[in-house]
Amino acid sequence: MKLYNSIGPNPHAVRMFLAEKGIEIPKVPVDLMKGENREATHLARNPAGQLPALELDDGTFISEITAICEYVEELHPNPPLIGTTPKERAETRMWARRVDLNIIEPLAGGFRNAEGLPIFTGRIPVEPEIAAGLKRIAQNRQLWFDKMMQGRQWICGNRFTYADILLYCFLNFGQVVGQQINPEAMWIKAWIERVKARPSASV
Amino acid sequence: MKLYNSIGPNPHAVRMFLAEKGIEIPKVPVDLMKGENREATHLARNPAGQLPALELDDGTFISEITAICEYVEELHPNPPLIGTTPKERAETRMWARRVDLNIIEPLAGGFRNAEGLPIFTGRIPVEPEIAAGLKRIAQNRQLWFDKMMQGRQWICGNRFTYADILLYCFLNFGQVVGQQINPEAMWIKAWIERVKARPSASV
Numbered sequence: 001m002k003l004y005n006s007i008g009p010n011p012h013a014v015r016m017f018l019a020e021k022g023i024e025i026p027k028v029p030v031d032l033m034k035g036e037n038r039e040a041t042h043l044a045r046n047p048a049g050q051l052p053a054l055e056l057d058d059g060t061f062i063s064e065i066t067a068i069c070e071y072v073e074e075l076h077p078n079p080p081l082i083g084t085t086p087k088e089r090a091e092t093r094m095w096a097r098r099v100d101l102n103i104i105e106p107l108a109g110g111f112r113n114a115e116g117l118p119i120f121t122g123r124i125p126v127e128p129e130i131a132a133g134l135k136r137i138a139q140n141r142q143l144w145f146d147k148m149m150q151g152r153q154w155i156c157g158n159r160f161t162y163a164d165i166l167l168y169c170f171l172n173f174g175q176v177v178g179q180q181i182n183p184e185a186m187w188i189k190a191w192i193e194r195v196k197a198r199p200s201a202s203v
Numbered sequence: 204m205k206l207y208n209s210i211g212p213n214p215h216a217v218r219m220f221l222a223e224k225g226i227e228i229p230k231v232p233v234d235l236m237k238g239e240n241r242e243a244t245h246l247a248r249n250p251a252g253q254l255p256a257l258e259l260d261d262g263t264f265i266s267e268i269t270a271i272c273e274y275v276e277e278l279h280p281n282p283p284l285i286g287t288t289p290k291e292r293a294e295t296r297m298w299a300r301r302v303d304l305n306i307i308e309p310l311a312g313g314f315r316n317a318e319g320l321p322i323f324t325g326r327i328p329v330e331p332e333i334a335a336g337l338k339r340i341a342q343n344r345q346l347w348f349d350k351m352m353q354g355r356q357w358i359c360g361n362r363f364t365y366a367d368i369l370l371y372c373f374l375n376f377g378q379v380v381g382q383q384i385n386p387e388a389m390w391i392k393a394w395i396e397r398v399k400a401r402p403s404a405s406v
Contacts, residue, residue: 086278089273090273093270097270125340127339134333
């Protein structure tokens with residue numbers, strides 16, 4: 001396996017997942033800022049033009065971080081980060097999709113259509129007038145998430161999972177691009193420090 | 204197992220998935236229009252207040268359609284709708300997340316913040332000024348998707364999968380609420396007729 005890697009929260013999530021598993025694979029840098037990901041060489045790996053992409057030994061490419069991490073978990077089940085039973089896996093996947101649709105997508109959309117405009121214009125459709133509303137939704141959904149998490153150590157209770165990795169990498173990215181943790185999200189504030197303390201967080 | 208069911212594209216996707224599997228389970232209707240999903244009884248099943256929710260025999264609830272369908276596939280692997288190998292499953296999950304983030308989320312957000320305002324106001328944060336931009340993005344992403352699909356019967360080639368079900372149920376919903384199939388998306392136009400011809404599509 002080989003990981004086509006770059007800056008940004010999506011590759012960060014895969015690197016963190018691999019680090020939690022104790023797996024080291026070759027990483028090939030692709031320069032997002034220069035638009036290398038939109039050139040023919042990378043489009044042959046991932047026609048969506050995004051990063052990261054995982055190249056398997058038979059030359060197949062897998063994109064989209066959830067698919068990559070599920071694949072890695074199937075080949076290397078320990079330590080489990082999705083789950084060891086159908087019910088555990090369902091719980092992780094449920095929270096991962098909630099994070100994806102409610103927090104990540106408005107946060108990332110808020111960035112792409114505002115601070116990210118110089119990078120994304122001409123690469124994907126951009127709509128500057130939606131940025132502020134999306135950012136407000138992402139902030140509000142942090143509180144919604146926070147309320148459901150009271151009393152839990154990790155998103156799935158005692159299990160540290162892919163859902164924690166996903167949320168952490170995007171909230172961390174949000175802070176870098178001006179979308180702070182909602183000051184009223186007290187659970188998230190404490191939880192993010194717990195995640196940050198893991199050696200995998202800084203890879 | 205028991206499915207808490209309603210109108211809308213999310214429950215439709217689970218019903219279609221179960222129909223493709225040939226599985227019949229009891230369905231308990233929850234009235235979205237009356238807001239029953241935001242009342243304490245349903246919030247105890249799914250604190251996110253959304254539908255559908257799957258109740259397991261031990262009383263556990265699973266929400267989020269991807270998690271529900273993956274769970275059903277693990278218990279009832281045939282016919283496979285996610286995949287029979289780690290690589291097949293990765294391919295399905297890759298396309299499902301692309302559909303989720305690029306097409307479903309802007310389409311659904313376009314609805315929630317425009318035609319859906321009478322339903323969603325007071326339930327979730329709404330931002331009317333983002334609706335038009337999100338609808339334009341959903342339309343554009345149909346063309347992006349269409350381009351990648353040339354020559355394929357289904358999204359994952361010869362395999363009819365959860366990714367087809369997901370995209371079909373939301374594009375079908377989009378048509379009902381004024382978001383038509385992009386007239387230039389020729390592959391999608393032909394594909395949607397192939398999906399519609401399956402008996403499972405009308406459940």
